[in-house]
Amino acid sequence: MEAAPRTSNEKAGVTPLLTFSILSSFLKIHDKMKAAAMTLKKLAVDDPRRVRHSLKVGLTLTVISVFYYVKALYSGLGQSTMWAVLTVVVVTEYTAGATLYKGLNRVIATLLAGALGLGAHRLAALAGNDGKSVLLGVFVFLLAAMVTFSRFVPEIKARYDYGATIFILTFSLVSVSGYRVEELIGLAHHRLSTVAIGVAACMATSIAIFPVWAGEELHNLVASNLDTLASFLEGVGKEYFEQKLESHKNLEGASFLIGYKSVLNSKAMEDSLANFARWEPGHGHFGFRHPWKQYLKIGALARQCACSMQSLNGFISATEKSFEELRFQQNIKTACAVMCSESGKALAELASAIRDMRPPTATAGHLGNAAKVGSQVKMMVPSETTTVEEVLLYATMANLLLEIVHSAKHVADAVVQLANMAKFKHAEEAKSGVVKHNGDGESLHVVIDVRN
Amino acid sequence: MEAAPRTSNEKAGVTPLLTFSILSSFLKIHDKMKAAAMTLKKLAVDDPRRVRHSLKVGLTLTVISVFYYVKALYSGLGQSTMWAVLTVVVVTEYTAGATLYKGLNRVIATLLAGALGLGAHRLAALAGNDGKSVLLGVFVFLLAAMVTFSRFVPEIKARYDYGATIFILTFSLVSVSGYRVEELIGLAHHRLSTVAIGVAACMATSIAIFPVWAGEELHNLVASNLDTLASFLEGVGKEYFEQKLESHKNLEGASFLIGYKSVLNSKAMEDSLANFARWEPGHGHFGFRHPWKQYLKIGALARQCACSMQSLNGFISATEKSFEELRFQQNIKTACAVMCSESGKALAELASAIRDMRPPTATAGHLGNAAKVGSQVKMMVPSETTTVEEVLLYATMANLLLEIVHSAKHVADAVVQLANMAKFKHAEEAKSGVVKHNGDGESLHVVIDVRN
Numbered sequence: 001m002e003a004a005p006r007t008s009n010e011k012a013g014v015t016p017l018l019t020f021s022i023l024s025s026f027l028k029i030h031d032k033m034k035a036a037a038m039t040l041k042k043l044a045v046d047d048p049r050r051v052r053h054s055l056k057v058g059l060t061l062t063v064i065s066v067f068y069y070v071k072a073l074y075s076g077l078g079q080s081t082m083w084a085v086l087t088v089v090v091v092t093e094y095t096a097g098a099t100l101y102k103g104l105n106r107v108i109a110t111l112l113a114g115a116l117g118l119g120a121h122r123l124a125a126l127a128g129n130d131g132k133s134v135l136l137g138v139f140v141f142l143l144a145a146m147v148t149f150s151r152f153v154p155e156i157k158a159r160y161d162y163g164a165t166i167f168i169l170t171f172s173l174v175s176v177s178g179y180r181v182e183e184l185i186g187l188a189h190h191r192l193s194t195v196a197i198g199v200a201a202c203m204a205t206s207i208a209i210f211p212v213w214a215g216e217e218l219h220n221l222v223a224s225n226l227d228t229l230a231s232f233l234e235g236v237g238k239e240y241f242e243q244k245l246e247s248h249k250n251l252e253g254a255s256f257l258i259g260y261k262s263v264l265n266s267k268a269m270e271d272s273l274a275n276f277a278r279w280e281p282g283h284g285h286f287g288f289r290h291p292w293k294q295y296l297k298i299g300a301l302a303r304q305c306a307c308s309m310q311s312l313n314g315f316i317s318a319t320e321k322s323f324e325e326l327r328f329q330q331n332i333k334t335a336c337a338v339m340c341s342e343s344g345k346a347l348a349e350l351a352s353a354i355r356d357m358r359p360p361t362a363t364a365g366h367l368g369n370a371a372k373v374g375s376q377v378k379m380m381v382p383s384e385t386t387t388v389e390e391v392l393l394y395a396t397m398a399n400l401l402l403e404i405v406h407s408a409k410h411v412a413d414a415v416v417q418l419a420n421m422a423k424f425k426h427a428e429e430a431k432s433g434v435v436k437h438n439g440d441g442e443s444l445h446v447v448i449d450v451r452n
Numbered sequence: 453m454e455a456a457p458r459t460s461n462e463k464a465g466v467t468p469l470l471t472f473s474i475l476s477s478f479l480k481i482h483d484k485m486k487a488a489a490m491t492l493k494k495l496a497v498d499d500p501r502r503v504r505h506s507l508k509v510g511l512t513l514t515v516i517s518v519f520y521y522v523k524a525l526y527s528g529l530g531q532s533t534m535w536a537v538l539t540v541v542v543v544t545e546y547t548a549g550a551t552l553y554k555g556l557n558r559v560i561a562t563l564l565a566g567a568l569g570l571g572a573h574r575l576a577a578l579a580g581n582d583g584k585s586v587l588l589g590v591f592v593f594l595l596a597a598m599v600t601f602s603r604f605v606p607e608i609k610a611r612y613d614y615g616a617t618i619f620i621l622t623f624s625l626v627s628v629s630g631y632r633v634e635e636l637i638g639l640a641h642h643r644l645s646t647v648a649i650g651v652a653a654c655m656a657t658s659i660a661i662f663p664v665w666a667g668e669e670l671h672n673l674v675a676s677n678l679d680t681l682a683s684f685l686e687g688v689g690k691e692y693f694e695q696k697l698e699s700h701k702n703l704e705g706a707s708f709l710i711g712y713k714s715v716l717n718s719k720a721m722e723d724s725l726a727n728f729a730r731w732e733p734g735h736g737h738f739g740f741r742h743p744w745k746q747y748l749k750i751g752a753l754a755r756q757c758a759c760s761m762q763s764l765n766g767f768i769s770a771t772e773k774s775f776e777e778l779r780f781q782q783n784i785k786t787a788c789a790v791m792c793s794e795s796g797k798a799l800a801e802l803a804s805a806i807r808d809m810r811p812p813t814a815t816a817g818h819l820g821n822a823a824k825v826g827s828q829v830k831m832m833v834p835s836e837t838t839t840v841e842e843v844l845l846y847a848t849m850a851n852l853l854l855e856i857v858h859s860a861k862h863v864a865d866a867v868v869q870l871a872n873m874a875k876f877k878h879a880e881e882a883k884s885g886v887v888k889h890n891g892d893g894e895s896l897h898v899v900i901d902v903r904n
Binding site for chain 1: 496503505506517534538585590594601621627717720756759847
């Protein structure tokens with residue numbers, strides 16, 4: 001090739017170019033597949049329950065399929081197979097609560113709509129052969145329209161949306177089938193039993209084999225959100241007020257500074273978990289009537305707190321330069337750091353109390369300290385060397401921090417309320433099973449006194 | 453009864469009590485039904501499209517049912533009826549985008565999984581009669597587990613979640629059916645065509661009869677959220693700074709003060725609408741590739757703005773007393789009112805620009821004014837009669853307002869970006885179809901100069 005005449009240069013240039021472009025597209029595909037593999041691996045490593053869930057779905061489906069495959073071969077009922085398989089695929093969800101919600105909705109809606117469909121058939125039959133199909137059409141129209149409209153009611157949407165769909169589905173199927181009523185009863189019976197078997201299989205798998213409880217997920221999500229907020233405050237206290245203002249270290253992109261954003265966006269997740277948790281039986285430390293709604297309240301207050309943090313974060317990055325030039329006054333800097341770390345400790349204590357399912361103890365003390373220092377900051381401001389601009393910046397900073405302390409107090413109140421509603425016990429009580437009125441109980445009182 | 457002897461007093465007391473309790477429970481039921489009726493009426497009046505949607509669902513279902521009812525009677529194919537009806541019930545959603553998403557996912561997943569299922573059948577047949585069911589079981593297990601796991605990938609979850617379910621469903625059904633391959637091909641063909649007919653019917657209804665476009669909903673939601681923020685600012689400017697501080701009017705519960713909360717909670721809705729909007733064809737003023745993602749960006753910035761408003765709102769209610777006692781300095785009060793009303797006007801202009809699909813014009817001017825006044829407030833603060841506490845409060849108030857102006861500017865930038873991406877036109881251009889470089893164009897430049 002090197003000896004090729006000069007005139008074929010262009011051609012010789014094209015071939016390597018072509019080879020190169022083929023190679024590079026292979027490399028691109030390789031890169032993409034590698035990236036996809038990394039994504040999948042990360043999903044699996046981040047939460048191994050995802051892998052377990054996938055295997056569970058495969059297992060349930062295979063068991064039901066094989067069972068019915070064998071049965072269908074012997075009895076020749078190719079069609080009845082279908083409903084059990086279909087039910088398993090459609091009903092199985094990641095959390096036990098979601099599976100229970102869909103399963104129960106499906107069974108009950110199938111039962112009710114089946115009965116109503118049979119009734120509609122009988123009623124329509126009174127109108128003679130010609131009128132029957134017209135009447136059935138009218139019934140289907142009215143029922144579908146009414147049930148569809150009812151799905152716009154928020155309560156129905158939250159608890160019975162899937163049931164409403166299955167209700168319309170079953171009613172229409174029963175109504176439009178060309179069978180006589182006698183055949184239909186047998187068919188309905190058959191269908192209901194296969195649906196019930198499918199649902200039972202899903203529920204059994206989702207509850208008995210490595211269950212993922214929506215309630216527990218909600219519990220952990222709320223606790224970890226409080227932890228995220230705590231680490232924001234502790235990070236700001238330590239890395240910003242204690243170090244950064246000395247060393248001019250660049251904090252941009254620090255992970256603790258952006259964690260609150262995930263808290264701001266967690267409402268939809270919390271709502272859906274709370275909806276599903278209501279369908280779950282008691283599990284672990286959670287009773288059947290565990291106050292799941294209170295978690296939503298805590299979540300809402302945590303988001304309010306995260307909002308204040310966003311304001312603080314915005315203020316910090318907008319005024320970074322100014323503070324560096326002005327040289328933050330030492331006593332104010334320390335006070336701000338204390339406010340941050342104390343309210344951070346309070347939030348961390350709330351998170352750990354939720355996790356351990358015990359009433360929070362040290363929170364009130366930490367928040368009391370933060371508030372006390374906060375009111376002192378106001379008095380500190382005007383030192384002799386302070387310029388007007390400085391005063392303004394300090395004042396805003398102090399007020400933003402006080403707002404965070406304030407909203408952390410609201411969160412603390414909601415967690416105390418949760419502890420009362422769910423009858424959380426102190427570690428000692430939980431062990432002995434008896435409520436003690438000495439020891440820790442008293443120290444709790446002292447802590448509460450500090451708060452008032 | 454009045455003449456009854458005294459001894460029967462108790463009995464005579466019981467009967468009215470019983471009557472009363474029956475009556476009261478009837479009244480309670482009556483009240484509940486009345487409340488439910490009111491809820492339904494409100495749902496219908498608030499958005500008549502809900503009623504239309506319900507009627508549409510009823511209509512589609514009736515047409516498909518009757519069509520198949522008649523066909524089933526003549527051809528005896530009781531079972532094929534089912535798939536069309538089932539598809540209509542399951543695929544029809546409120547917005548056209550959601551219906552298209554489910555419909556296309558269903559058809560394509562059915563096609564792919566059907567073909568793969570047939571292939572699996574042929575492959576398993578090679579293993580002989582005994583090995584066949586074992587091999588098919590293994591295939592079902594592997595495929596169900598893998599596809600279920602893939603649903604944890606966020607991109608797949610957002611765009612192909614329903615398709616994944618249908619894929620597992622169809623593959624399992626084809627695999628476990630006890631039919632021979634020759635019969636299966638006929639069955640698969642039949643099933644695919646009924647599913648396709650059902651999907652076509654849903655799509656036709658959702659696009660042709662009073663369509664509710666997810667894209668348009670998103671467009672309007674984002675615009676109305678900006679309006680809500682604007683009315684908060686205008687309300688605070690007028691009712692708080694201009695009037696309340698004079699008249700001590702009670703603002704608690706004022707609707708403009710809590711509107712921002714709905715903005716904070718609109719993320720989930722925006723995300724799902726944007727997901728569905730991608731499936732919609734061009735409609736009205738929206739092209740097929742309308743930049744729906746940019747709306748999510750605007751929405752996120754609007755929520756950031758709403759966060760700052762929450763801080764301001766918290767500050768206002770926490771310091772209400774202090775400001776009343778201190779008597780807000782007149783020039784600062786006016787300045788704050790101007791900042792509020794100017795940034796409110798800017799947000800209202802952004803909302804109206806989005807609605808009219810034209811580039812925002814007056815925004816930069818309003819925001820420039822607000823920022824200018826904001827920087828002046830800082831100089832105003834120290835008047836001779838001002839106490840330290842006053843200075844602190846003023847400073848914080850001014851900084852909170854400046855933060856709102858700042859975040860409104862971010863929203864404005866994102867809207868300008870949207871206008872560029874979606875090629876929004878000025879009213880005159882839209883009319884003449886030609887880009888003019890005089891008149892309004894120049895005044896826009898002037899406005900932008902004010903901003904810098």
